[in-house]
Amino acid sequence: MTELRFHRQVYRGTAVDEAVKSFGSFAEFDLVEEADYWVVRLTARDPARERKIAGELGNWALGLTVQKRGH
Amino acid sequence: MSEFPVEISDASARLELDEAVYPLEAVYGAAYIFIDRCWVLIDKPAPGKWRVTLSAKKDGVDLRALGGEFANELLSCAWRHQITQQNQAMIEAVTTQAVGGAMGPPTLDELEKFDFSAETFEDPLGIAKSWEEKYKKK
Numbered sequence A: 001m002t003e004l005r006f007h008r009q010v011y012r013g014t015a016v017d018e019a020v021k022s023f024g025s026f027a028e029f030d031l032v033e034e035a036d037y038w039v040v041r042l043t044a045r046d047p048a049r050e051r052k053i054a055g056e057l058g059n060w061a062l063g064l065t066v067q068k069r070g071h
Numbered sequence B: 001m002s003e004f005p006v007e008i009s010d011a012s013a014r015l016e017l018d019e020a021v022y023p024l025e026a027v028y029g030a031a032y033i034f035i036d037r038c039w040v041l042i043d044k045p046a047p048g049k050w051r052v053t054l055s056a057k058k059d060g061v062d063l064r065a066l067g068g069e070f071a072n073e074l075l076s077c078a079w080r081h082q083i084t085q086q087n088q089a090m091i092e093a094v095t096t097q098a099v100g101g102a103m104g105p106p107t108l109d110e111l112e113k114f115d116f117s118a119e120t121f122e123d124p125l126g127i128a129k130s131w132e133e134k135y136k137k138k
Helices: A013-022 A047-068 B024-034 B061-084 B087-103 B108-113
Strands: A002-007 A028-033 A035-045 B005-011 B012-018 B038-043 B049-056
Touching: A002 A047, A002 B012, A002 B038, A013 A047, A035 A047, A035 B038, A047 B024, A047 B038, B005 B061, B012 B061, B024 B038, B024 B049, B024 B061, B049 B061, B061 B087
Parallel strands: none
Antiparallel strands: A002 A035, A028 A035, B005 B012, B012 B049, B038 B049
């Protein structure tokens, strides 16, 4: 299991949600809201795949956040 | 000479940044440029601090060099952000004039309401003066 912690002052919640939806078919996801973080826990079928999905999910959330800021 | 502050661990490069020097907009800008080459995660570990973690997508990447390139890009983004902030009023004025010009000529009603008594702009070199007015015989 890999845990990604997206700080609320950096990432938009909607961007994290959209990113998780986009990668929903590649791993199992569990979303938790903390005071300062959006927490995403994911489990894939092997560690290499899990690392790749976690990395791409982070990039996706960041990309959406950057594109949507100021809207 | 002190070593560049890039921490290498777990196949990733980590940079700790001061928010006062690098605003979030600059960090976003630099991070966005790197998302095709590595996995980027931005965190705020403490008030006034950003932490950027760069994980290489492929093996054999020089992580210290990657961190250095990111720092250069970040500096460039921070500088551009500062210039934009400084010139914001001018950019807005030019944009307003351009949009106003694109709206077409004023109507008769608008001209009637317009205050022609106000000075249009400062002209310390006398460029707006007519030839006759500027070189008239005294």
